[in-house]
Amino acid sequence: MIQGICLGNIMVDCDDETKLCEFYYKLLGWEKRKMFGRPALCNENGIVFLFIEEENYVPPIWPEEKEKQQKQMHFDFQVPNVAAAVKYAKSLGAIKATSQFGGSEFVTMIDPAGHPFCLCAEDNMA
Numbered sequence: 001m002i003q004g005i006c007l008g009n010i011m012v013d014c015d016d017e018t019k020l021c022e023f024y025y026k027l028l029g030w031e032k033r034k035m036f037g038r039p040a041l042c043n044e045n046g047i048v049f050l051f052i053e054e055e056n057y058v059p060p061i062w063p064e065e066k067e068k069q070q071k072q073m074h075f076d077f078q079v080p081n082v083a084a085a086v087k088y089a090k091s092l093g094a095i096k097a098t099s100q101f102g103g104s105e106f107v108t109m110i111d112p113a114g115h116p117f118c119l120c121a122e123d124n125m126a
Contacts, residue, residue: 009049010047012115013113014053014113014115016053017038017039017051018039020051021040023092024041024051024111027088027089030042031043036050038051057113063099071116074117076118077117077119086119089109089119104121106119106120
């Protein structure tokens with residue numbers, strides 16, 4: 001273990017950093033910031049999403065397909081009402097993924113840059 005190590009920023013690659021930051025700002029309501037010359041969001045616990053525009057960005061395919069860009073990670077957000085959260089996320093430009101595996105526990109969405117994220121029922125948190 002590295003003494004004093006802690007999570008810094010979560011970097012989110014995309015094709016339009018301003019647009020994606022705005023999407024997550026509206027979805028999460030976190031404080032907008034500028035860090036390292038890039039748009040960022042910070043919550044009250046110090047978690048930071050830092051958005052970075054990549055010139056050759058290729059969005060992931062979900063569910064994964066052989067020989068296609070794979071997702072590297074995804075966000076799970078716990079919400080009090082999954083159906084209401086899905087409706088709101090759609091109003092911001094997210095789309096509901098065609099393939100769903102969560103039943104009533106979670107819904108997989110795709111953000112405007114193509115990243116999958118899940119809206120999960122709070123009462124299913126372990």
